[in-house]
Structure formats: structure tokens, C-alpha cells
Amino acid sequence: MLSQHLAILPLLIPLFAALLQLFPWGNNPQFYRRIIGLVSCSLLIIVSVTLLLQVNSTTLVYAVGNWQAPYGIVLVVDRLAAMMVLLTALLALPVLIFGCYGEDNLGSHFHALFQFQLLGILGAFLTGDLFNLFVFFEVLLISSYALLMHGGGKQKLRATLHYVLLNLAGSALFLISLGILYGITGTLNMADMAMKVSTLTGDDAAIARSGGLLLLIVSGLKAALLPLYFWLPQAYATTTGTVAALFAIMTKVGIYAIIRVFTLIFGADAGLAAGLGYDWLWWLGLATLAVGGLGVLGSRDLRLAIAYLVVISVGTMLTTFSMGNDRAISGVLFYLLHSTLVTGALFLLADVIAAQRGKTASRIIKGRKLAQHAALGLLFFVAAITVIGMPPLSGFVSKLFILEAARTGAQVALLWPLVLFSTFLGMIALSRAGSRMFWHTLPGKPADISHPRGQLATIAVLLLGAIALTIFAQPVSDFTTAIADDLSQPERYIEAVLQLTGGDHE
Template sequence: MLQQHLAILPILIPLFAALLQLLPWGNRPQPKRRAIGLLASILTLIAAVALLVEVQQQDMLVYLLGNWDAPFGIVLMVDRLSALMMLITAVLALPVLIYGCYAEDNLGSHFQALYQFQIMGIMGAFATGDIFNLFVFFEVLLISSYALMMHGGGKFRVRATLHYVLLNLLGSALFLISIGVLYGVTGTLNMADMAVKIQSLTGDQAMLAKAGSLMLLIVFGLKAAILPLHFWLPQAYSTTTGVVAALFAIMTKVGVYSIIRVYSLIFGADANELALVAHDWLWIMGLLTLVAGAIGILAARDLRLMVAYLVVISVGTLVAAFSLSSAATTGATLFYLIHSTFITAALFLLADLMAFERGKTASRIVSGKKMANHSTYATFFLIGAIAIIGLPPLSGFVSKLMILESAAANGHNFWLWGAIIGATFVMLVAVTRAGSKMIWHTLSGKASEQSAPLGKRIALASLLSLTLLISIFANPIRQYTDAVADQLTDVDSYPVHVLKRAGGEHE
């Protein structure tokens, strides 16, 4: 019975947890809300692991909401890519929530419930097989993110959140328009069914579908923070709290996932004149985003801002590599996505801890007094720097090497190699400068007496340890990401699973 509903569990668990956390719970509600949140995160992680195992055996799980046949009813479509993204989210959510349970959730109202609603929205976006419900889950995660971004208050957060809200409201309106255009020419919202209908479009209908696809690219580019739609991210991520910024490390990946899903499945290689309609744009924008991120980290004078630009670099790398349209580069891209999500989240938490213990100098890249846990943070910073720059032997080096090797047979490999290696050098300079100023060049005098809780340091250490685990288990992880890429390439299998297995008729 549980196995039958496995596809929807990662959505239902955080939903019910959030509803429970909104209850009054007496005079001291926070410990109970924390317990509910932690239990929900553990159960979500277990469900995500079980889902990944099940997908490896069955290739794809199709769940019909209300038992309405596809393409007429709402359907969840969990393939290898969806299962991978849901597992990444669940693995990230648990240590970040543990970190947040050490008084971070007291800075604003309903943090715990908003956190679970955010996880629900992200999980739903990864699982849905319906493009309109992709919009719905986008709105769920965005509404939660608006409140979370303002968590703790402050004029800088309010200003950054205002920009973020206005841009995403425009993006949501454009999303609806593009969905309406695609529905108008295909008569369906089911992504697998739309992939079939798109192939038969010609003339004016094909041009309308192309217009709809390019409007979707703008929407997903905004969510992923691709140049020139990236300018909201550095200020938004650097001004919010460390725990929220760490969770938001997966938010840009929702945009990247949507690009991979839509432009592999609906506008894939067999879509006639609409084949790979966005890939040329993705190639150019990916490289420019990578360059913009590299310039940003050189100009950054705050560690949090520098990490935000590192997120921009990771997005540029992902988009540029995916645009090469080969199974090998897509597999390597997904490996890099796993690495970049965890390491940027860890660096946001590290920047938050260092800012707390440095006192007035906070996270500014200037010399400050010695921190209470100086040696611990020096070690954490060294591990994080090696991983994010891409130096051996950690996951950053492994993932970048995979991308460069897979791109070697492609005509654009010169530009990709140059951009990635150039960005790596810039990252080496910028991160080394930050470490030298903040850790090695400390002011003389008494060390800070402000010591962060041990639980926060353990949560950060658990995230940083993932970069080593990814390196150790690089081969099985790469085998899985290659299998994901192969499944994405085989677009004809999706209508078979979603329409025929679900009971719908495939025209």
C-alpha cells in the first residue's frame, strides 16, 4: 500500500508537518514544532531514498491523482532525474534544519512551517508531470521563499525581498502566458502528451509553440539566475540569514531542472523543427553567466556576497554544459549539480558562523579579531575552498573534470574549457584572498568570546563531509547520472509510461 503511494509521500510529509506546526501548541510551542520539523525531514529523506531505489527498478513511477487517466487528470511523473533531485533536496534539508533549530527559527514567525511548505513546493516541482502544476508548485515554493527571505527583518532584507518578489511576480505572469500559448496549440498540459503533440506542429502553430518555449526560457532563466536575469540573486542571498541562504542553494537548481525537463522532453531531439529550440540561447547565456559570476566574486568585499556569486558561476556551468546536448555532458552536468548544491549551502552556513563570531566585522572580507572556534573554521574554510574551486581530490575537481572530458568531443569544447578553467583561476584568487584576510590576518588582542553552538558546527560539518563522500563514491554516482541522461535522451519512453501505463490513449 505504501509503495503504491511512494511518489506523493515527499510532498505530503512536509505538507502535513507544516499544517501541524501552525497549531498553537500551548505556552512553549517551539520545541514541539522543531520536533515535528526534524521528524518530517527524516521521513522525507527516507521516502526520497526509497523512491530512488524504486525508480532504479521500474525506470519511472506514474501516480494518478484522483485516479483520473492521463492526459486528462493530474499526474506525478517520477523518473530517475526527479528521484535524484528529490533526494538532493531531502539530504540538504535535514542538516540545514538542524542548524536552524539553534535559535535561528526564533528570529521570525512560523519559520518551521514555512520551511516545510518550501520543501513541499520544491518536491512537487520535481515530481509533477503536468506543466500547469509545475507553475502551481513554483508558486508554493515562491510564496514560502518570500517570507523566509525576510526572516529576521532588517531594511536590507526588505529591499532585496521586494526586488525578488516583483521580478518573480512578472515571471509568474509570463509563465501563465507561455502555458496558455502551448495549451492553445497542443490542447494538453501533460508534459509527456505535449511532447507527442509538439512533433506534429507545422507552420504558424509551430511558430506559436516556439514563442511559448522561448517565453518559458525567460521564466526558467529568472528562477535559475541566468544572465541577464541573475541580478536579483547576489543581494537576495547575501542579505538573508545563513540558514535560508543554505536552503536556497537548491532554489536555482529548480530552475535548472525545469530547463532540463522541458527542453529535453517537450522540445527534445525528435521535436522536428522545434528540436533543441533553446539550446543555442542556453549555450551563450550559460557562458556569459559564468563570466558574470567570475567578475562578481572578484568585486565582492563580503563573504556572503562572494558565495552568492559562486552560486551564479555554478548555474552558468550547468546551463552551458547542458546546452551541448549530449548524454555524456548531461550526465557530467548532473554530477556537478549534486556537488555545487551541497558545497554552496555549506559555505553559506560557514559564512554565517564566521560572521557571528567575528563580531562587528561580520562577514566582510577584512582583517578581524580571532574567532572563538578559529581553528575549526579555518579547517572548514580550507575544505570548502578546495571543493568549490575544483582542486583535487574533492568533488569539485571530479565534477569539473567530468564536464571537460565529456565536452572534448564537442565543437564548442574550446570555449567551455576556457570559461571553466578561467573561472576556476578567478575563484582560486578570490577565495584565497578571502581566507587570507578573514582567517590568517587576524587582529592582535583577545579572541572573540562569542561561540556558536556545537550543533551548528556539526550540521555544517555534515554538509562539508558530503563533498568527500561524493568523491569516494564518484563512480556509482556517475553511473546513476549517466543513466539519468540516457533516460532523458529516450524521450519516446515517456508517453509509453505516462499515457499507456496510466491508462490514457496515445494518439
């Protein structure tokens, strides 16, 4: 009986956890909220692993309320969705453990907001309906507004204001694009819309393309694609380490939406709307990659440098995806796993370093020797060589897959130099940061502040995840290749959804 409802459990778990955490809970409410949150994230990992094992043989489709498509809400779990759900769960647990060491006391309702954020992210990965993609976007955005302000401060307020205004404009564009697509196709179910878009001709096809381009703009905004990236560096650099680490998966929601929509609805079988946006993604992705590299080099703060590393990862993934072949998509997905784990670890590490350096915080200048100098230096070294892409860790493997996916002369001539150049700039920036923070410290006794081993262990766990990607690179690559094969044959997704929900095959 439980297996029939497995697809909806990743949404119910954080939803009920958040509701429970809103209760007063007597004399020590924070203790109970922490326990509820940790149990919730642990259950999410168990459910996510179970889902991943199940979708290796079939695509799970859950019709909420047993309403039939295209009018009913469906949740769809294929290999891609299951991978993203598991990645979110694997990131969320160590990040929450890190936050439970006191950062959750900086503001009210942190734990409930954390769970609502997970609800929005997981819902975006699981929904099979464009309107409900919008709904889950709004859930995660509303939660992120409050989480960005967690702990207060003028810098956070300014960054949050920019973030909120830009995303409100994005939400309006999202609704306009949904209205256009619904007006032309009469449906918002993604599988049903994919079938109907493929039959459009003339003005109807042109209008559908305009709706699709608006969706691309909105998803590009969520992913921080140039020229809509400027909200990300300040937002990620000014918030707390726990929130920034959780947000490492949030930009991936935009990338996921682009991959899902533009392979399923506007893929090779979309008739006159086929290949929509791929040329735009190629050039904008290259520009994002270049700007991210320059941003990393110009950063004088470690947190800001890490935020620009996220921008680099966005440019790398979307440029590679725009090449449109299976190898490219497989490389993007492998790189997505790597970048999420390692940037999450780096944001947590930057928070610890900033606390132990006192007034100099995370600025890349000389400061006091850290209380846990050796341990933090080792963690920083592993994280730096991983995120840069130095051999033999997962950053090198993932970039190797991406460079290998470039097949034409133009792709090689543009993608290779920019990927290698951004790698070089990242190496310079992080080498400079490591030198100033760990080698050339000010004389005198070390800082008095030290962190519990449990917090450092959460950072190590995320880095071990990146190391595991190196050790198990072949089976992980085989799995991402299978996902790429599924995405290149959208009829599998369409048939699974419409057969199980009674949609029209004609």
C-alpha cells in the same frame, strides 16, 4: 498498499508537517515545531531513498484522484526526479538542525514556511504537468518571500522587494506561455504535450516555439541565468545562513525545469520545435559564467562571494547542458549534486564566521580572531578547495566530467577557458577571504561568541556529502549517465506516463 502511494509521500510529509506547526502547541510551541520539522525531514530522507531504489527498475506514475491524462494531475518519479528529491531531503535536514539552534526564533512561523518551501521544491520535481509546475513554483516562491525577510532589516527588505517584483513578472510570463502551449496542443500534461508538439507544422509549430521560449525565459529567471541573475547575489547575501543554504537547491528548480522541458517536449524528437533554446543557453550560459567569475573577484563580503559562486555554477551547468550530448548531461547532474551540498555548507559557515567576527561580520577585512578559529578554519579550507574545484575533491571531479564532455573545437575553445578562468578567480577570491579572516587577524583576545558543536557538525555533514561524491564518484557517475540516457530517449517517460494513465499513444 503504501508502495502504491509512495510517489505522493514527499508532498504529503512537508504539507502535514507545516499544518501541524501552525498550531499554538501550549506553553512551548517552538519545541514541538522543531520536533515536527526534524521528524518530517528525517521521513523525507527515508522515503527519498526508497523512491530512488524503486525507480532503478521502473518509472512510478501516480494519478491523483485516479483521473486519466491529459486532464488529471500526475506525479512522475523517474531517476532524475528521485535524485532531485533525495538531494533536497539530504540538504534540508542538516540545514534545519542548524536553524534549530536559535535562528528559527528570529521571526514567526519559520518552521511552517520551511516545510512549505520544501513542498514547492519537491512538487516541482515530481509533477508531470506544466500547470502544476507553475503551481508548485508559486508555492515555493510565496514561502521564499517570507523566508528572505526572516529576521527583518532594511537590506533584506530591499533585496526581497526586487526578488518579488521580478518573480511576479516571471509568473505572468509563465501563465502566458502555458496559455500558448495549451491553445496549440490542447494539453498541459508534459508527456502528452511532447507527443503533440512533435506533430506540429507550419504556424502551429512556430507558435509552440514561441511558448517554449517564454518557458525558457521563466526557467532562466528561476535559475538566475544572465541577464536575469541580478536578483540572486543580494537576496542570498542579505538573508540568514539557514535560508540561503536552503535556497542552494532553489535555483536548481529552474535548471531542472529546463532539463526536463527541453529534453522531453522540445528534444531531438520534437519535429520543427526540436533543439529549441539550446543556442541561447550556450551563449547566455557562457556569459553567466563570466559575470559570476568577475562578481566573485569583486566581492568584498564573503556571503556575496558565495552567492556569485552560485551564479558561476548556474552558468557552468546550463552551458554544458546546451551541448546536448549524454556526457554533458551526466556531467551537469554530477556537478549539480556537488554544488548544492558545498554552497549550502558555505552559506552556513559564512553565518557562523560573521557572528563570531562581531562588527566586521562577513566583510573580507581584518577582524578579531574567531572563538573557534581552528575548527572554522579547517571547515573553510575544505569547503573552499571543494567549491573551487581543486583536486581531489568533488569540485575537481565534476569539472573534469564537464570539460571532458566538450567534444567539438568550438566547445573546447570557449568552455575550457571560461571554466578554468572562473576557477582561477574563485581561488583568488576565497584565498583572499581565508587570509583576511583566519591568518591576518587583529591582535587581542578572540571573540566571545562561540557556536554549539551541533551547528558546526551540520556544516561538516554537508561537506562530508561532497567528499562522499569523490569517494563514490564512479557509481554516482554511472547513475547520472543512466539518467542522461533516459533523457535522451524521452519515449520511455512518455510511454510510462501514458500507459499508466490511459493517454493516447497515437
